[in-house]
Amino acid sequence: MPDNPLTALVVVAEEAKRLALHQLLTKAGFKIRSASNGADAIRLAKEIPDIIILDLHLPDLSGFEVCTQIKAQAATAVIPVLHLSDGPVECGDFDHHLERGVEAHLIHPVEAGDFLASVMALLRGRQLKRQFNAFLEVAPDAVVIVDHTGKMVQVNGQAEKTFHYGREELIGQDVELLMPERFRERHKAQIAGFVAQPITRPMGPGLKLWGLRKGGSEFPVEISLSPILDQDSVLIASIIRDVTERSRTEAALHISEIRYRRLFETAKDGILILDTESGKITDANPFMSELLGYSHESFLGKELWEIGLFSDKVANEAAVRTLQDLGYIRYEHLPLETSRGQLVEVEVVANAYQEDDHKVIQCNIRDITERSRLEKQMQEQAVALKDLHRRKDEFLAMLSHELRNPLAPITNAVRLLSFQKHEDDLKHQARTIIERQVGQLTRLIDDLLEVSRITTGRIHLQKERIGLNGIVERAVETARPLLDRHKHALIIALSPQPIWLQADAARIEQVVVNLLTNAAKYTTDGGHITIAVKREGDQAVLRVRDTGVGIAPELLPHIFDLFTQAERSLDRSQGGLGIGLSLVQRLVEMHDGKVEVESEVGKGSDFVVRLPVMATPTTQSASPQPRALSRTGPSLRVLVVDDNVDTAQTLRMLLKTTGHDVFTAYDGPTALKAVLDFRPNVVLLDIGLPGLDGFEVAKRLREDPSLNDVVLIAMTGYGQAEDLQRSKEAGFNHHLVKPADFEKVCKILATVSKQAN
Structure with missing residues (x-):
């Protein structure tokens, strides 16, 4: 702020307008006095401010009357008055106005540059050089003052920054130095015309104007012109605003609008633009017409429910309210009927956003008919695949059962052959081969079932x-x-x-x-x-x-x-x-x-x-030792039930060689009768039996309290986890998979024998 600031008296009734002028003049270095009515203005004018900014419309006196009274007093008559009005003034009034001593008149609202230019002119008239220069230097835009011949007589610091010249390089030079060559010739005539008719020309959109920097680069500008009466001559004050950044922003916005429109026109989704307040469609892209078969014009002015997106007006209004509150809404799998009566499935995503001075809604509508068809197809395939896995597991279980059944009697027969006391080399070799190949086949079956359990997470x-x-x-x-x-x-x-x-x-x-x-x-x-x-x-x-x-x-x-x-x-x-x-x-x-x-x-x-690895235990458990063949102990009564006669017979022979009393049955009903007649200690029971399956036989046996001590052993080709669970639920004590390890059978029988005795 200058050492000796000028004082401006701002006489404006409207507070907002008064504060705005207050801020502008304060920034320019003025000390401000304010009044909101004519009486206070006349009183404060006696303090002799350097300038008075006087509004035409005051609550008690008109601006004309206030000006007349101020100019009537010798002490205050020298104060320059800048009059403001909210509209044009009648010619007669304006002439009368000038006669009363008003030096300048501006119509509100006025650009800051125009306002400051007028103030500058008045201060120039008072030859307040120092204060005028200070005012000039705080101006936000470049200021260039030329005489009637077009030579620059004064510039401010912002002009130096804008045009990249030093002040001494500009003073005395033609103002055309600051404009491109193509504009210079006609500019001389324009200066002469302005001097002849010195009327303030405010800044604003119009002809495209260009400035020229010292290095030769051009840049877009906006210019306001104000006359300054300097004794007998006219000076021209030019306020020049560099609008490079604004032009870039406008250009970028224009490009963005072009790109948006291009995307809007070429998008392969339907796009609707709606007015937020009314919910009516204001624009629709070509794909929307292609999707539904309606013309562009037929969409305009309609609400979404009218084109079939919602069932009725109530649902439509509820969706619009949600959008107004949340700014976003999404719907999936909405049915939409085309002009041809065809139903398409769509996905709708709507957003509300600000566009200029109002809010709009953009609805993106995607045809997902094909996607839904594919999703349904994939779901059906997943169900089919799951069913295929189930049938595969069932097949493996059945395959295991069917392969294990013939393996069981072969294994039993080989074991029987091993009990021969006088076996020649040829028979020994043949038996060894059979044992080895049966073992290999058993391992292959086990591997098939094992990989099935692991891959399905059932292990x-x-x-x-x-x-x-x-x-x-x-x-x-x-x-x-x-x-x-x-x-x-x-x-x-x-x-x-x-x-x-x-x-x-x-x-x-x-x-x-x-x-x-x-x-x-x-x-x-x-x-x-x-x-x-x-x-x-x-x-x-x-x-x-x-x-x-x-x-x-x-x-x-x-x-x-x-x-x-x-x-x-x-x-x-x-x-x-x-x-x-x-x-x-x-x-x-x-x-x-x-x-x-x-x-x-x-x-x-x-x-x-x-x-x-895990931490070393405090006591080391003994490593498991290879299991030796268990002796079965005292004789037991054993019932063997299997519909495969070879399996039943060979197992009966094996058990007899170990000293047990063995009886056989080949179906479920016979097995039930045999248990009641034979009263066995142990029943070796196949699952896949005719008449009654092994599970049902076991359940019925467990229903008889007198048979609680009978040990039931499932011997079956079914070895999946669910098979073991069913065996347990049916009442079996043990579940062995064919071909059963005879050593395991003997071990179980030995335990039963020990408990029985």
Whole structure:
């Protein structure tokens, strides 16, 4: 603010207008005195302000009367008066107005630049040079004052910044220096015309005007012109506003509008624009017409319910209210009828947003008829796939049952042959072959069912604290016959210290057996296989390495996939279904571990299993020992029930050789009668029986209190988890899957015999 600020008396009745002028003049460096009526204006004028801003409309006196009284006093007559009115003044009044001493007149609302230009003119007339310069310097726009010949006589600091010239470079130069060459010639004539008719020309839209910076760059400007009467000559005050940024914004907005319109016109979704207040459609894009078959004009002025988006006007108004409150709404799977009577399914997303000075609603309408059809098709396929999985599981269970049934009598018969005291070499060799192949077939059936259980998440781990060394020893014992048959050399390197896992012992043993079996099958006879166990940090590491054929690079990424096998000859001498390694990976991952493989063709394979270890227990449990054949003890009465006569007969013969009294039945009703007649200690009962199935037979037996002590053993080809659960619910004490391990049967009978005696 200047050291000796000028004082401006602002006489305006309207408070908002008075405050606005107050702020503008304060920023320009003035000290402000205010009045809202004529009487106060006349009183404050006696303080001799430097300028009076006088409104025409005051509550007590008119601006004319106030001006007349101020000019009538010698002390206040010299104060310049700038008159403001809200509209044009009659010529007679204006002339009378000038006669009363008003130096300038402006119509409100007036641009800040025009207002300041008028104030500048009045101050110039008072030759308040210092204050005038201060006023000039705080002006927000460039100010250039020229004489009647067009030479610059004064510029402000903003003009220097705008045009990149120093003040000394501009004073005395033609003002055309600041405009492009193409405008200069006609500008001289324009100056002469303005001097002849010096009327304020306010800033605003009109001709496109351009300024020229010192470096030669052009920029868009807006200009207001105000005459300044300087004794006998006329000066021209130009207020020049750089509108580069505004022009860029307007250009960007224009481009944005073009892009929006292009998107609007070409979008493959229907778009409706609605007025928020009325809810009526104001615009619709071409795709909307294409979707429903109506013309653009037929949409305009309608509400959404009238084009079928809502069932009635009430629902339509509720949706519009929701949009007004929340600004967003979404509907899915709305039916919409086209002009052709065809129903299409649409998804509607609507947003309310501000556009200029009012709110609008934009509705995006997407035809999802095809998507819904595909979703329905996918759902149907999912149901069909689920049914296919169910039927697959049923098939596997049935396949298992049908394959196990003939295996049972074969297994029993082979066991009977082993009881012969004088077996020649040929018979021994034949029996061994049968035992081996029956075992292989049993494992294949088990693998099929196992992978089905794992892939469908129906397997539950029975985790306990186990020692990995002991598990490996048992697995080696299980795989030993296959290793010996192929004459492989097996190197075992166990950990010198116990490694403890929280794991399912049977499943980890299955992992090790599968890896050893895989190594044995894919290593040429007489090869070397190494199994090693060690601890690395918090992990137990199990490694199975062989000197076999190796794995082809293209097969390596898929080696753990189901039914993946290395290329083999037509004789399929290695056997298997390509399930073992997939089971290994899935079982290891179920224990929070991982399995990896490295291999080169012709150089063997190296499988590495990593499992999390657990803290060492305070007492070490004894490792499970291989089970010896149990003796059955004192004789029992045993009923064997199976519709497969061979199975029933061979099992009867086996049990007789161990000293039991055995009776057979071949269907459900006969079994019920035999139990009542024979009063057995144990019933070995098949499930798939004619007449009554095994479950029903068991339930009826359990209904008789006199038979509570009879031990029921299910012997069946069905081995899924749900089969075991049904056996338990029916009242069975044990569930054995065919071909049942005769050692397990003997062990159960021994327990029953011990309890009976």
